[in-house]
Amino acid sequence: MFELAVLDSALRMATPLILTALGGLFSERSGVVNIALEGILLTGAFASIVATYYTGDPWAGAAAGVFAGMLVSLLHAVVSIVFRADQIVSGVAINLLAMGATQFLTWIIWGSSANSPPVAGMAHWALPESWGVLARVVNPVIGHYPPLVYVALGSVALAHVVLFRTPFGLRLRATGEHPEAVDTLGVSVHLMRFSGVLISGALAGLGGAFLALNTHQFVKNMSAGRGFIALAAMIFGKWNPVGALGACLLFGYAEAVQMSLQGRDVPTQFVQMIPYLLTMVALVGVIGRARPPASLGKPY
Amino acid sequence: MPETNAIEMRGITKRYPRVLANDRVDLDVREGEIHAIVGENGAGKSTLMKVLYGLVPPDAGEVRLEGKPLVRHRPADAIRAGVGMVHQHFMLVDTLTVAENVILGEEPTRGVVIDAAAARERVETLSGEYGFELDPDELIENLSVGLEQRVEIVKVLYRGARILILDEPTGVLTPQEVRELFGILRALRESGRTIVFITHKLDEVIELADRVTVMRDGRVTGIVDAAQTTKEELAKMMVGRYVLLRVTKEEGSPGDTVLSVSGLSAAGRKGTEVLRDVDIEIRSGEVLGVAGVQGNGQTELVEIITGLRRASSGRVTLNGADITNRSPRHIRDLGVAHIPEDRQARGLVLDFTIAENLVLGRQHREPFSRLGRLCLDEMNDHAARLIEEHDLRPADPATEAANLSGGNQQKLIVAREFDCEPALLVASQPTRGVDIGAVEFVHTSLLSMRDAGAAVLLVSAELSEIMTLSDRIAVMYRGAIVATFDGDAVGEEELGLHMTGAGAGRSESQAAPPRAAGAPQRGRAGS
Numbered sequence: 001m002f003e004l005a006v007l008d009s010a011l012r013m014a015t016p017l018i019l020t021a022l023g024g025l026f027s028e029r030s031g032v033v034n035i036a037l038e039g040i041l042l043t044g045a046f047a048s049i050v051a052t053y054y055t056g057d058p059w060a061g062a063a064a065g066v067f068a069g070m071l072v073s074l075l076h077a078v079v080s081i082v083f084r085a086d087q088i089v090s091g092v093a094i095n096l097l098a099m100g101a102t103q104f105l106t107w108i109i110w111g112s113s114a115n116s117p118p119v120a121g122m123a124h125w126a127l128p129e130s131w132g133v134l135a136r137v138v139n140p141v142i143g144h145y146p147p148l149v150y151v152a153l154g155s156v157a158l159a160h161v162v163l164f165r166t167p168f169g170l171r172l173r174a175t176g177e178h179p180e181a182v183d184t185l186g187v188s189v190h191l192m193r194f195s196g197v198l199i200s201g202a203l204a205g206l207g208g209a210f211l212a213l214n215t216h217q218f219v220k221n222m223s224a225g226r227g228f229i230a231l232a233a234m235i236f237g238k239w240n241p242v243g244a245l246g247a248c249l250l251f252g253y254a255e256a257v258q259m260s261l262q263g264r265d266v267p268t269q270f271v272q273m274i275p276y277l278l279t280m281v282a283l284v285g286v287i288g289r290a291r292p293p294a295s296l297g298k299p300y
Numbered sequence: 301m302p303e304t305n306a307i308e309m310r311g312i313t314k315r316y317p318r319v320l321a322n323d324r325v326d327l328d329v330r331e332g333e334i335h336a337i338v339g340e341n342g343a344g345k346s347t348l349m350k351v352l353y354g355l356v357p358p359d360a361g362e363v364r365l366e367g368k369p370l371v372r373h374r375p376a377d378a379i380r381a382g383v384g385m386v387h388q389h390f391m392l393v394d395t396l397t398v399a400e401n402v403i404l405g406e407e408p409t410r411g412v413v414i415d416a417a418a419a420r421e422r423v424e425t426l427s428g429e430y431g432f433e434l435d436p437d438e439l440i441e442n443l444s445v446g447l448e449q450r451v452e453i454v455k456v457l458y459r460g461a462r463i464l465i466l467d468e469p470t471g472v473l474t475p476q477e478v479r480e481l482f483g484i485l486r487a488l489r490e491s492g493r494t495i496v497f498i499t500h501k502l503d504e505v506i507e508l509a510d511r512v513t514v515m516r517d518g519r520v521t522g523i524v525d526a527a528q529t530t531k532e533e534l535a536k537m538m539v540g541r542y543v544l545l546r547v548t549k550e551e552g553s554p555g556d557t558v559l560s561v562s563g564l565s566a567a568g569r570k571g572t573e574v575l576r577d578v579d580i581e582i583r584s585g586e587v588l589g590v591a592g593v594q595g596n597g598q599t600e601l602v603e604i605i606t607g608l609r610r611a612s613s614g615r616v617t618l619n620g621a622d623i624t625n626r627s628p629r630h631i632r633d634l635g636v637a638h639i640p641e642d643r644q645a646r647g648l649v650l651d652f653t654i655a656e657n658l659v660l661g662r663q664h665r666e667p668f669s670r671l672g673r674l675c676l677d678e679m680n681d682h683a684a685r686l687i688e689e690h691d692l693r694p695a696d697p698a699t700e701a702a703n704l705s706g707g708n709q710q711k712l713i714v715a716r717e718f719d720c721e722p723a724l725l726v727a728s729q730p731t732r733g734v735d736i737g738a739v740e741f742v743h744t745s746l747l748s749m750r751d752a753g754a755a756v757l758l759v760s761a762e763l764s765e766i767m768t769l770s771d772r773i774a775v776m777y778r779g780a781i782v783a784t785f786d787g788d789a790v791g792e793e794e795l796g797l798h799m800t801g802a803g804a805g806r807s808e809s810q811a812a813p814p815r816a817a818g819a820p821q822r823g824r825a826g827s
Contacts, residue, residue, distance in 0.1 A: 161413070165413040165414060166412055166413055166414060167407035167409060167414055170396075170400060170403075170404060170407060170414065171404065171405065173393075173395075173396070174393045174396065174400075174404050177393045177394065177395055177396070178391065178392070178393045178394075180389075180391055181391035181392060181393055181401075181404070182404070182405070183355075183375065184353075184355065184375055184385065184387065184391050185375070185379070185391075185404055185405035185406075185455075186374065186375045186376030186377075186379050186405055187376075187404075187405045291395075294394065294395075
């Protein structure tokens with residue numbers, strides 16, 4: 001269970017969760033529940049494969065994933081912020097829409113109801129051979145993972161700084177707690193919430209792009225509940241980037257163990273339950289009661 | 301120096317779907333004065349201030365600050381023009397620190413990050429200037445209400461406000477805190493700032509203000525010098541008729557014990573004790589007033605007596621019958637009426653009509669229901685009768701409770717609870733946020749209940765209310781009763797001291813009292 005291969009796959013499994021959980025963090029800290037993350041993840045995955053398929057460049061795919069994620073989250077933002085609709089209902093609708101639309105478009109573009117043809121993945125980062133010894137020492141270490149893994153880890157640190165050290169972060173957190181207070185100080189609540197939701201779309205879209213590019217193709221419903229697990233990880237991590245990272249690594253690890261146990265004596269159905277059981281345990285609040293932003297889910 | 305006007309508002313009109321909140325209102329506030337705006341709820345005071353601050357756009361009229369016109373302005377413009385507002389419901393983020401709350405929206409930065417050291421220093425300087433003793437790194441949720449108000453004032457000063465607006469600033473403060481606040485406001489006036497404060501407490505107006513603008517039904521009904529007016533005159537301008545400011549009560553004639561509470565304790569959410577060994581007794585024909593700063597166990601006491609919360613030990617009996625931890629319905633059926641402290645959350649179903657609200661608690665019984673079916677005719681007749689008796693407005697049983705003014709919502713609850721002819725009436729903050737006309741009504745009703753032989757438990761944060769109505773007074777502090785008095789044997793000052801645990805050194809004799817009910821609960825708008 002602790003072989004290098006498992007830990008290695010744990011980090012890969014955790015990467016889309018990390019990006020998506022960070023996204024959820026920005027949305028929820030601004031006061032908007034974003035269960036549309038599941039659909040955004042799926043849309044990001046689809047868009048990244050389409051772009052990579054046509055351009056041959058996985059980085060263009062990643063950009064498309066981000067863009068598509070922001071587009072879908074814009075829909076959620078308009079519906080729930082401008083029109084003050086119920087955020088859960090809007091999220092559910094977007095998830096269903098994403099499921100149907102990606103499957104439909106898969107059929108239109110590739111004539112298959114299940115998956116896309118394979119595309120190129122991202123080349124791993126490596127130092128040029130001319131760096132000699134340094135390249136030979138460093139490359140096996142960093143060259144081991146797709147670049148987006150590092151992007152995800154870097155995003156955690158960046159998110160922490162943005163949330164807790166910048167004026168934007170202070171305003172975002174205040175908006176999620178007490179929007180009236182923010183409004184009376186002359187800061188636009190809508191602007192803060194739109195920012196939060198759009199950032200969540202960008203990050204979850206990138207998470208989807210990683211998911212698909214890591215598999216080298218789009219498969220229908222490939223998000224498979226990861227958006228929800230990321231949300232659970234965010235709660236598990238008490239709406240903190242570093243806490244969310246820890247929770248995502250744990251969930252990623254559970255998923256990796258599950259995969260490595262498949263084909264052994266343990267019934268696979270049981271093993272497949274592990275991440276979800278962990279999610280429920282997390283949601284009941286094992287690690288002390290987590291306190292959500294006070295105005296979460298309330299339109300302003 | 302010629303007197304200039306810090307604020308000039310001309311012909312402000314604001315219409316909401318059902319009411320004309322401001323009808324051609326003019327307001328002049330001179331530079332460097334303390335100006336009070338008084339009026340009943342719904343008179344349009346808050347709307348006028350929201351227009352001034354840019355939170356609400358007026359339908360007509362103009363606003364000038366220090367001679368400069370403000371057109372279609374937002375709060376950011378008002379702040380830039382030197383206006384600061386301390387809202388009735390504090391606009392503080394509980395989970396952030398004092399310093400973070402102060403700088404929010406106007407953060408000092410070093411590069412792209414917040415300059416935390418500079419923020420801390422500004423807060424310390426500003427709060428030191430007025431002797432506030434605020435710790436910039438303390439979280440808001442750990443502060444008392446009085447300190448929170450100071451954070452709000454520092455927030456406003458940090459933005460360089462020359463004009464301060466305070467909306468009902470004294471509603472949540474103890475008498476001592478009120479005196480300190482008045483000291484602060486006078487100091488601010490000395491430093492050349494202009495202060496507008498909204499209130500409905502006429503004592504405060506006379507004591508603090510230089511000039512007063514009185515509003516009623518969206519209009520200005522008087523502008524007077526505070527030194528040349530009386531409370532009675534102000535009240536008459538506010539209500540439009542002569543008002544009994546202090547109801548007089550006859551000597552009571554208490555009978556047998558109705559409610560008896562002994563050794564009552566209760567655990568709070570975090571396992572701390574929110575009630576500690578409380579004993580009270582109320583006889584029929586007697587009002588027991590419970591005074592105390594909000595959050596010292598009064599809410600819990602009321603909830604246990606009415607069956608809404610479980611006691612961990614102790615006994616509650618009503619006319620000899622044990623009602624400890626029985627269900628609210630059981631307790632109601634034994635003749636306990638309850639005017640809850642939060643009328644919108646617990647006293648009414650806001651989406652229900654007046655007629656429906658008036659039968660709540662009895663809706664399952666004859667004559668309002670037969671064979672599981674509501675009898676709408678009986679409900680309407682019942683509503684028509686109570687509307688008539690209590691002068692509820694609008695006088696239409698089909699009006700939804702949400703569309704009534706605060707005073708009429710309270711009258712609605714009073715009408716329902718009194719109609720059951722209770723043996724015990726539990727009234728929690730019965731006049732919070734209702735106007736003086738309705739206060740008069742509620743007070744007279746409570747006393748007539750008493751004179752009809754009911755036992756009354758009155759919980760209130762308003763000391764004047766407690767002192768006017770009570771035959772006996774108990775003071776609660778950190779979940780325990782720390783002092784009891786006969787109704788007329790104690791002054792406001794002394795009560796105030798006991799409320800903060802400073803009275804007669806009694807709190808010291810109790811071994812290390814646990815923090816009772818956590819931080820005092822605060823009302824929040826909207827939710």
